[in-house]
Amino acid sequence: MEHRGLDAYGCFEREGSLGRVQAEFKGVAAAARERIGEAYGRRLHSAYLYGSLPRGAARPGRSDLDLLIALQHEPADEDRDTAEVLARSLDEDFPEIDGVGILLYGKDRLLSEQERFDLGWFLACLCTPLLGADLAEHLPRYRPDSLLARETNGDLADLLPRMRARAREAATPEEYRKLCRSFSRHLVRTGFTLVMPRWGGWTSDLVESAEVFGRYYPERAAQMRAAAAAALDPVADPAVLRGYVEDLGPWLADEYAARHGTKTPRVPA
Template sequence: MQFPTRIDVDNEGYILNKTSLDKIDSEYQELLTQVVEILKKCAGTKLHSIYIYGSVGRGEAVLGTSDIDLSVILTSPFSLQEKVRLAEKTEIFISDNPIVPKVDYDIGITADVIKENSQYFWGFWLRHVCTCIYGEDLSLGFPKMKPNFHICKALNQDLIDTLISYRKEILEKEVDNYKLLSILKRIVRGVYCTVAERDESWSTNIQENLLILKHYFPNEEYFKKIECVFLQQKLPTLDEMLNYIDYFIVWFNESIKSKL
């Protein structure tokens, strides 16, 4: 691998969007139609637009393993009753379709998406990570972007709070193997994001992320340990996971401060 890798950017250095309608496997197209109908019924006139991201949108989904990941933009927030109704209908959908273990909804409000300082969060997210599958495509209002630290800071603004929340779940024994892997992936993606500008890349592949991190942090033992987890498919113990979380809370906090 040559460095900088320039993975997943075009010839001019702009980040490629690896999702598209054409890449969605036929098995998921009908499932997405059902989920869109659920959202239309639960959100009503509040529903502005829906966007697919993640492995389904990239055409990399594995039946029975991959979640359906959606960003949902509303004109106003859900009421408690609407949230409950969406959760109930989604649970029924998953029960009827066991090839989908989970449906994740990232909820946004149109006023937040289009406000002036949202470019590096919602603008980047919709333009470079998602594909619109319903409604008015707000991504068209944002420019193409190159890897930069502003995107990293925006996407990881809740990373430390998320890791603290994960720590609490582990201590309360409320995690399974699937969740442990998700935590490790969140750590890897969050840390890779801090070197994406330097590497002139925007990789969504965990193995690529780890190779890049090992290059830029050759003396960082934790990256080597996490790579072994994925290569050997042997999950860390809960105590080891707590060590990872504690370490990277400090690591990420110091990395952000050093670039401010």
């Protein structure tokens, strides 16, 4: 029987834990905890791991380190500069990771009503506490329903023009690979959340996400499986990016809006 990431009441189980971090990555997780505390001091509310590390699925030398940092206040330019320095130092000092991504928000935004089914859900269900008091204690339980689908990934149509612009501006193999990984991940996860309410569960595994999607859209299954493979092993091929922004992406945006509606516009912080 498939384990679909839900508890006995049909609510999301938190998918990661520090106990699942593989031995090869425990050093970088510990360093991240220490350096975040030193870098932000009293400005920090809490910090979280997400992605493959806390799921126990990271690949040495291939996986990136994903962090969410919650501050006591909305981030200022100084805070963003600090995050860039922190990310660069961790990436340089730990060859077992391939890149560091840091999401930086004020705690009030993470707990706000407008983010309840987007950033709030993300923190409560996909992020693993690393440092400080867990904001998830102030958030509700979540179910894999159409409201969640709409508020998490119902903005693909708005994102596509920026994705096209970034694809046009890319010029080097490294830039193409970076965009391939980013676009592939986004489309696979959007494809999965499109069918999430019908499937009735959650997975962050990209290969499984593509397979679940393909059960409901067999005519697009091969494209989504290819995107999942490219997310894990990105290629420096401009044609792949063009296929995303000219074919798969627009189709997915239209189907998403038809089934779930579009994401509620955000009031600028």
